[in-house]
Amino acid sequence: MINESTAERLIERALAHGADFAEVYAERWKNRSLRLLDLEVQEATSGIEYGAGIRLFFGTRVVYAYSNDLSETNLLEVTDTLARLGGEAGKVDEKGAGGLDFRKALPEGRHAPELPFEARDKRWRIDRLSEADRAARVGPEIKKVQIHLLEWDQDILVANSEGLWTSDRRVRTRYMVTAIAENEHGMQTGFEGPGLAVGLELFDLEPPAEHGRAAGEQALTRLRAKPAPAGPMPVVIGNAFGGVIFHEALGHLLETTSVARKTSVLTGKLGEKIASEVVTYVDDGTIPHGWGSSEYDDEGAPTERTVLIDKGVLKSYMVDRWGSLMTGYRTTGSGRRQNYTFAPTSRMRNTFIEAGGASIESLFEGIEYGLYAKKLGGGQVKPGSGEYNFAVQEGYIIRNGRIEEPVKGAMLVGKGPESIQRIVAVAGDRKNASGMCGSLSGTIPVEVGQPHLLISEIVVGGEG
Amino acid sequence: MTLQEAQTYLLQRAREKGVDLEALATGSRELTLRAREGQLEEITGAERGGIGVRVVVAGKTGYAFTEELSSEALDWVLSEAVENAGLQTEMDGFLPEGRSMGRHDLLGEGLSVPLEEKKAMALTLEQEVRRDERVQQVGAAAYSEHEYQTELASTRGAAGGYRSGFAYQMINAVMSEGESIKQGFELKVSREVSALDPASTAQEFIRKTGRLLGARPLKSGRYTAYLEPSAFLSLLAPFLDHWSGKQIIEGKSRLGDKLGQKIASEAFSLYDDPDHPEGLMNAPFDAEGTPTRTIYLLRQGVVESFMHNSQTANKLDQELTGHASRSYKGVLGVGAHNVIVAPGSGVGLKDGVLVTDLMGVHAGANPISGDFSLQALGLKIESGEEAYPVENFTISGNFFDLIERIVAVGDDLEWSVMYLAGASPIVEIADVAFAGA
Numbered sequence: 001m002i003n004e005s006t007a008e009r010l011i012e013r014a015l016a017h018g019a020d021f022a023e024v025y026a027e028r029w030k031n032r033s034l035r036l037l038d039l040e041v042q043e044a045t046s047g048i049e050y051g052a053g054i055r056l057f058f059g060t061r062v063v064y065a066y067s068n069d070l071s072e073t074n075l076l077e078v079t080d081t082l083a084r085l086g087g088e089a090g091k092v093d094e095k096g097a098g099g100l101d102f103r104k105a106l107p108e109g110r111h112a113p114e115l116p117f118e119a120r121d122k123r124w125r126i127d128r129l130s131e132a133d134r135a136a137r138v139g140p141e142i143k144k145v146q147i148h149l150l151e152w153d154q155d156i157l158v159a160n161s162e163g164l165w166t167s168d169r170r171v172r173t174r175y176m177v178t179a180i181a182e183n184e185h186g187m188q189t190g191f192e193g194p195g196l197a198v199g200l201e202l203f204d205l206e207p208p209a210e211h212g213r214a215a216g217e218q219a220l221t222r223l224r225a226k227p228a229p230a231g232p233m234p235v236v237i238g239n240a241f242g243g244v245i246f247h248e249a250l251g252h253l254l255e256t257t258s259v260a261r262k263t264s265v266l267t268g269k270l271g272e273k274i275a276s277e278v279v280t281y282v283d284d285g286t287i288p289h290g291w292g293s294s295e296y297d298d299e300g301a302p303t304e305r306t307v308l309i310d311k312g313v314l315k316s317y318m319v320d321r322w323g324s325l326m327t328g329y330r331t332t333g334s335g336r337r338q339n340y341t342f343a344p345t346s347r348m349r350n351t352f353i354e355a356g357g358a359s360i361e362s363l364f365e366g367i368e369y370g371l372y373a374k375k376l377g378g379g380q381v382k383p384g385s386g387e388y389n390f391a392v393q394e395g396y397i398i399r400n401g402r403i404e405e406p407v408k409g410a411m412l413v414g415k416g417p418e419s420i421q422r423i424v425a426v427a428g429d430r431k432n433a434s435g436m437c438g439s440l441s442g443t444i445p446v447e448v449g450q451p452h453l454l455i456s457e458i459v460v461g462g463e464g
Numbered sequence: 465m466t467l468q469e470a471q472t473y474l475l476q477r478a479r480e481k482g483v484d485l486e487a488l489a490t491g492s493r494e495l496t497l498r499a500r501e502g503q504l505e506e507i508t509g510a511e512r513g514g515i516g517v518r519v520v521v522a523g524k525t526g527y528a529f530t531e532e533l534s535s536e537a538l539d540w541v542l543s544e545a546v547e548n549a550g551l552q553t554e555m556d557g558f559l560p561e562g563r564s565m566g567r568h569d570l571l572g573e574g575l576s577v578p579l580e581e582k583k584a585m586a587l588t589l590e591q592e593v594r595r596d597e598r599v600q601q602v603g604a605a606a607y608s609e610h611e612y613q614t615e616l617a618s619t620r621g622a623a624g625g626y627r628s629g630f631a632y633q634m635i636n637a638v639m640s641e642g643e644s645i646k647q648g649f650e651l652k653v654s655r656e657v658s659a660l661d662p663a664s665t666a667q668e669f670i671r672k673t674g675r676l677l678g679a680r681p682l683k684s685g686r687y688t689a690y691l692e693p694s695a696f697l698s699l700l701a702p703f704l705d706h707w708s709g710k711q712i713i714e715g716k717s718r719l720g721d722k723l724g725q726k727i728a729s730e731a732f733s734l735y736d737d738p739d740h741p742e743g744l745m746n747a748p749f750d751a752e753g754t755p756t757r758t759i760y761l762l763r764q765g766v767v768e769s770f771m772h773n774s775q776t777a778n779k780l781d782q783e784l785t786g787h788a789s790r791s792y793k794g795v796l797g798v799g800a801h802n803v804i805v806a807p808g809s810g811v812g813l814k815d816g817v818l819v820t821d822l823m824g825v826h827a828g829a830n831p832i833s834g835d836f837s838l839q840a841l842g843l844k845i846e847s848g849e850e851a852y853p854v855e856n857f858t859i860s861g862n863f864f865d866l867i868e869r870i871v872a873v874g875d876d877l878e879w880s881v882m883y884l885a886g887a888s889p890i891v892e893i894a895d896v897a898f899a900g901a
């Protein structure tokens with residue numbers, strides 16, 4: 001994509017303009033997408049994203065430019081324009097005159113695919129996906145099954161003025177099954193979307209039949225669900241994708257993107273007890289083949305396992321280069337971006353609440369009336385105030401400790417920092433699930449996770 | 465290769481192979497300036513371009529795109545697109561007969577302002593917002609401009625292009641008073657930089673966010689909802705596709721068999737205008753080269769038209785409407801240009817809840833069933849007065865029931881680009897379920 005001498009000349013030029021730090025990022029990303037409706041191909045697309053981003057720091061000020069003309073002439077021009085935008089035009093600096101000696105870091109292949117995309121043709125994929133389609137049809141109410149397969153093969157290169165030269169390759173596969181059920185009461189959907197940093201072996205690791213069936217059953221459950229009750233009540237949240245609630249309401253508040261700007265309510269609380277002591281919260285970018293894993297982050301730093309909250313005490317934020325510069329905390333390999341069109345910011349990778357000691361049954365015992373949010377949908381949070389909202393994808397009423405009728409349309413509403421103090425018990429069945437997270441530096445693959453856990457009180461919004 | 469050279473190369477290779485091909489190329493430019501504590505903290509300058517093809521081989525359609533413009537990458541695009549087409553079971557795809565559509569400039573000199581003035585715009589916005597002592601933190605105060613050139617060409621004779629773009633000001637900050645903290649957001653967009661005024665954007669932010677400070681819980685119940693324009697548009701956004709010919713064919717629309725039928729209150733008319741003087745998504749022709757025109761989705765509650773591209777219009781045997789959408793990375797779809805809720809005779813606040821913000825629209829609304837349950841912020845209205853702000857509540861229901869209960873629509877338009885590009889007045893809806901404390 002970019003050779004060493006080009007990278008060196010770009011960085012030298014940037015430093016000569018007075019930049020304190022210069023970074024070149026280049027990527028070539030081949031992707032394929034296949035959408036099926038009742039096993040008929042609705043859309044089949046393939047593409048190459050290709051471009052470079054140049055980021056310069058003048059103190060803590062950041063300027064960023066990208067282009068998909070990767071010729072040296074063009075990128076030098078882009079660098080000059082950037083320096084002019086940064087207000088440092090005409091300044092000549094001695095920095096960078098000595099040349100750079102890049103220290104090369106190459107990926108070891110810790111998340112490399114076993115079954116590469118080229119090993120099977122596109123018909124084979126449709127055959128494997130048909131297993132999900134068949135399994136999803138758990139009843140005559142299932143009218144349609146949508147399946148979406150994504151294949152990503154991304155090569156990146158990061159070089160910077162500190163002599164860093166890192167390349168990484170990220171191969172990821174995910175399929176998403178949506179079962180649509182309909183009867184005289186209306187239409188409802190069920191969803192499953194397993195994804196990993198693997199090739200086509202995903203179909204063996206996450207069997208399509210299993211996920212298809214789960215999507216179908218969820219749609220049927222929602223079809224017979226009654227409108228959810230409203231008001232404050234105890235809530236048991238299910239494992240795996242249930243972790244999205246703390247991804248939104250806690251994780252985002254621990255990114256230096258908001259901490260350094262002091263827009264997070266958890267700014268300046270390192271060492272303080274911010275959560276119930278049954279809560280240990282981890283962000284781990286090294287999980288082998290994890291959907292949000294990579295060997296290096298998008299600033300070229302090795303990823304790591306970062307303990308954010310240990311038994312309720314805040315231990316670390318998620319820190320990228322800019323965040324480190326602003327706050328003084330060490331970087332945690334958390335600089336991520338969707339692609340070259342975004343400058344990296346601090347982001348989550350695979351984030352989860354660790355398993356606790358309670359049994360799942362004990363969470364429900366003693367609840368006279370509450371909600372079991374078995375599966376959550378997406379949600380949103382305002383990091384300034386910590387206000388969040390989450391749709392409950394699959395929910396049930398808890399009555400006298402028993403899981404009873406399913407309910408639909410429930411929304412969990414609250415403030416993150418309050419909710420994490422109200423986690424009163426955590427079970428031992430921690431599991432992760434894959435999802436996409438959108439923020440300042442684009443939409444990126446992440447895992448969320450947790451065991452079953454009990455929150456003493458959340459406001460539930462519903463129509464019933 | 466340049467984008468135009470790549471377009472020519474692909475058309476020629478397709479003709480050699482006897483493949484019908486349409487090449488959509490877009491080149492775009494962006495400049496974003498973000499102020500923080502009196503300095504420009506973040507600056508992004510960008511140029512991006514790419515080319516995406518749609519091929520039709522024996523009635524089967526396939527797609528591929530590239531941003532790398534080498535002949536190797538372009539050959540890969542053509543072979544992937546043909547392979548992707550081969551997977552299709554449907555055999556009634558076609559490329560519409562094209563014609564020369566000319567070159568259009570919808571932007572003119574709208575963004576031609578010296579760089580220093582643009583920088584000042586971001587800095588002034590932050591400064592103006594910080595004047596209010598209740599403003600604690602400014603997350604972002606930004607000026608941003610986007611300019612793009614779209615070029616369409618096909619082996620069936622389509623050829624044309626247009627240039628467009630817009631600039632916006634955006635502020636995102638936290639305000640507090642006593643124990644109460646509210647994060648707010650304000651966005652002003654225009655095709656003319658000169659129409660953006662940092663001082664009034666700042667005032668608007670302070671007014672909208674400040675009025676929510678000291679919010680109290682809302683008692684659960686059914687109230688009259690007064691949805692402010694941006695709140696109504698964000699509620700409308702997930703359900704607009706029920707008017708899409710594509711959704712109708714896929715059986716995902718509730719309106720497919722409702723043409724000419726009354727499904728909403730008479731107070732509610734909804735139209736799409738591709739050539740509005742203030743429109744941010746104006747386009748002389750759609751992504752297939754069909755000329756665009758204004759259509760009514762709903763006129764006084766009656767379904768008057770759906771939105772179509774050539775394939776959906778053909779399948780449903782309805783008129784072409786100029787709503788083909790496609791980016792160079794995407795596939796042919798159906799999309800609106802500027803969706804407008806027709807102004808009515810006005811709304812008089814009496815008793816109920818003025819809903820100012822809806823959150824979580826992507827998660828809390830089921831686009832197929834119409835069900836929604838959304839976190840909201842707002843003001844309690846008592847005897848026509850804004851009594852006090854309210855928080856921690858949701859509004860829920862079904863979109864299609866809700867539009868039957870529209871009582872009145874305000875008389876002036878406010879533009880938004882948050883969830884969809886369009887405009888709406890304030891909308892009054894009777895008997896809406898609110899869940900709070």
